[in-house]
Amino acid sequence: MSTATETINSNFKERLGLRQWIGRIFFVIILMATLFGLIMLAFLLADIVIKGHEWVRPELFTNFHSRKPEEAGMKSAIVGSAIVLAVTGAFCIPVGIGAAIYLEEYAPKNWLTNFINININNLAGVPSIVYGMLGLVVFGRMYGIFSPGSWFVTTFNIPVNPGAVGGWIFNLFGIPWLEIHLPFGRSMVAGGLTMGLLILPIIIISAREAIRAVPNSIRLGAFALGATRWQVVNTNVLPIAAPGILTGIILALSRAIGETAPLLIMGAFSYVPFLPDSIWDQFTAMPIQIYNWISFPQADFRIHLAAAGIMVLLAVLLSMNAVATFLRNRFETRW
Amino acid sequence: MTMQVQAHQQAAIPIEDPVFSIRDLIVYYNNRMAIDKISLDIPRNKITAFIGPSGCGKSTLLRSMNRMNDLNPEARTEGQVLFNGKNIYEENTNPVMIRRNVGMVFQKPNPLPKSIYNNVAFGARLNHYQGDLDELVMRSLKQAALWDEVKDKLNKSGLELSGGQQQRLCIARALATEPEVLLMDEPASALDPIATMHIENLMEQLKEQYTIVIVTHNMSQASRVSDYTAFLSLEKERIDERIGVLVEFNTTVGLFTNPLMEETADYVAGKFG
Secondary structure, three states, X not given: OOOOOOOOOOOOOOXXXXXXXXXXXXXXXXXXXXXXXXXXXXXXXXXXHHHHHHHOOHHHHHOOOOOOHHHOOOHHHHHHHHHHHHHHHHHHHHHHHHHHXXXXXXXXXXXXXXXXXXXXXXXXXXXXXXXXXXXXXXXXXXXXXXXXXXXXXXXXXXXXXXXXXXXEEEEEOOEEEXXXXXXXXXXXXXXXXXXXXXXXXXXHHXXXXXXXXXXXXXHHHHHHOOOOHHHHHHHHHHHHHHHHXXXXXHHHHHHHHHOOHHHHHHOOOOOOOOOOOOOOOOOOOHHHHXXXXXXXXXXXXXXXXXXXXXXXXXXHXXXXXXXXXXHHHHHOOOO | OOOEEOOOOOEEOOOOOOXXXXXXXXEEEOOEEEEEEEEEEEOOOOEEEEEOOOOOOHHHHHHOOOOHHHHOOOEEEEEEEEEOOXXXXXXXXXXHHXXXXXXXXXXXXXXXXXXXXXXXXXXXXXXXXXXXXXXXHHHHHHHOOOHHXXXXXXXXXXXXXXXXXXHHHHHHHHHOOOOXXXXXXXXXXXXXXXXXXXXXXXXXXXXXXXXXXXXXXXXXXXXXXXXXXXXXXXXXXXXXXXXXXXEEEEEHHHHHHOOOOHHHHHHHOOOOO
């Protein structure tokens, strides 16, 4: 009597056992590939927490860097990172969303659009240190046009002072509402704009994906009711794409907050024992403070304070990512 | 009624005081001709059906009547579409105004991800409706035979309704801009028979106030609901190029019981399609 599992037809040699074994081996390989990253992250986190947890104490947030490790903190770095991030966001959120809307909703399909598309993807792959050099030349030094004594400065009598003193101050109703310093130098404006350039392609790409995910039937439906293109974008496309766009922005900003290389090139200081007076002031940032501590010879700085700094930075990063995930899951339209 | 039989074997009856007069309309997609020299009058306050085999340009013809083809950058239109005697393809006509007066219902229900109320109010708000919005929403939903089913959940999302309800919501949404014409592109093809029946009954009521043009691949639907029928087909001489042409336009009764063209007779008898 034959059962369903036995070979009935001799023209086939199923070798079922072998095939199932191959399947099991493959399963184990891909499971290990998945766990590898996770295990590495766990080791890294455990190592950092073990070395740094006793050093995450109030002084870390309330004190500036000090020569004595027990008194050293990263107050100016935290404030610096926050302000640089604000400048970055203020610059690249409107520009990024604007470019994404243009490219998805308005741009005609021609060689120029294709050229732009390719190069936005290229820009996203440019190493951050290159952005640092770009930012240094364009924002930090402004090609030397505004260096003291250049013909431009002497001809037009432009006030050029390093740091937060001087500059152009514009008054409205007696209130100084705008202050501009040329060149941007080592200020947080220069750092923030450079970071903005760095993450702009990321924001554009993710915002475009969110906009593209809006079904075309929605656009047609709105057009058919007599909406103008801007009304279609404003009343339907953007509200539907907003959670996706916001998620992309947060993830891009969380990349900016961890970036070190561009700020090093821009000339961010590693020792800033004061809080900035304005966005035109000198600054330091969390990754630079950590980098600085790691280069100290004393174990307290090199191992423990650096680990504590990394814990703070990671906490900020992970909570930003958590907010992004929450926004995406909570507000995304389900069709 | 006099019959004009044109050069490329087309029979179309003339219509008194038409809403639309389509004259020698040609539409290209990517420089490929999709429909060739279609001339047709759409009678006022009647239901006109476009029937024909798939790919013969029924939807293209429909979309040229509210300039939705303009949104496809690959589409190019020649000829005239006179809406109340004015060519909507003239340079100074604004497609936004056309679409606001010529509503459209799509094949797949496409409610906006907003509340039922806001779905209906959307078009009215776009065009700055000056009257009582609550009243307009209620009136439109009643016209679309949906009011009784949704009056207690106007703040619920339009996406939570069933397919048939969604389609009636889309009809209500189109009616809320107070259009003159309602274009319907296979409005029941994604719906079950009961929902289809609802839509067909609704069209019967709506034609008292509106001119309705419906594209359908369902011949029995065309014969049930429409007063006039246009039969489009692929041009025989250039069959490989798949060019849609008008074969016959007549009253629905005339076209189904006494077709003038042999091709029409074959199609309504179910010999091809």
